[in-house]
Amino acid sequence: MAERWAIVTGAAGGIGSAVCRQLAAQGLGVLMLDMQEAPLAAAAERVRAGGGRAETMVADATGSASPEEAVARVAQLGRLDALVNLAGGSGPRPVQRIEELDDELWEHVVALNLTSAFRFCRAVVPAMRAQGYGRLVNTSSTAARGRKGPVTTQGARLAYATAKAALLGFTAQLAKDEAAHGITVNAVMPALILAEQGSRIRERFEALPAEARQAMLRDFPTGRAGEAEEVAAVIGFLCSEAASYVSGVALPVDGAFL
Template sequence: AVEAAVARVTDELGAPTILVNNAGILRDNLLFKMSEDDWDAVLRVHLRGAFVATRAVQAHMVAAGWGRVVNLSSTSALGNRGQANYSAAKAGMQGFTKTLAIELGKFGVTANAVAPGVIATDMIAETAERIGMTPEEFHAAAAKDVPVGRVGRPEDIAAAVAFFCSEEASFVSGQVLYVAGGPKA
């Protein structure tokens, strides 16, 4: 399906030279309660999805002599209670990113990762509801631990991704940018 999607994009819009791997799911639970299916599902969506999509577009980038891969990681890559699967997947995204930078750099392709903190998204709203809070209550509680005093917005992440996709970022590769409102990451 990924190869078919890339072929369609190529036919209709031209060769893809920018890829943002942002697919993700949550299946949070403490380790002793986590099922193998929940472990596998999270790693499959985050890591396998990024691998398959990147593999499908890298030949176009190499042929163009220019490309940008931006992978979405998370501050959870540093560890987070109840997220062994998600944390492992997001840490894996960082290693994947650094390896892509090494392998593809000589072809004019950069690879970087953005690691968001708490961002006001539907995924965070679902987490809030799962633990019995409104999204607003969750945001307020999370903001207390953020030096800038708020949770992030999708636009904060989009700006970091846009920079990594720009020509101005041509000498930046293999990096992980924590967009988390403070230095804890």
């Protein structure tokens, strides 16, 4: 039997690193893709320290050649069973008014969150279809339903919400298109997930005034933000054989926020 592998984009981030450890614990090797070389190497070492198999690929998820390069890399290692599209973000600066959102920033956020997921799915589906098995997980957000109030931990909120909402339609349609071939396609919708110290969202959250942080947490019935491992556990299930009859869902991981 060929060794089973997963591709994880955005693997150096807090959620990405946790997802890679989760998948490795389930017996999958992980090809970890990210632009940040040093954090990516450190995340891979954590996977290996836990007894897992990890390879790294320093690449921009928005690059048109990156998906095919990743698929070719896995083909040298074993069988590609799963893809987790975690690469994303809301851009480098907060924007609330639509007239302040220029074309360049809009296109960057859409490419990072939506187009990258499309390209990676397009690259992996033929091999999964041929083997009659595959697990695709896209990362949307509770922001797909919109957020009220000032921009807090998000940047170009309108572009981000648009891309994350579009991912839900993409997921639903691709799930129907590939269901007959043993491929499941699902989306997770995290809310505020802080991850470890040094993660981008945690830094943005902790930079807010205390009253702004308290106001954000009051919106959560649980009274707290989520942990990266809580998202990783859900993604691990969706990538497992046990999730064979779960496809086309948009699953909130948000402590009853929605």
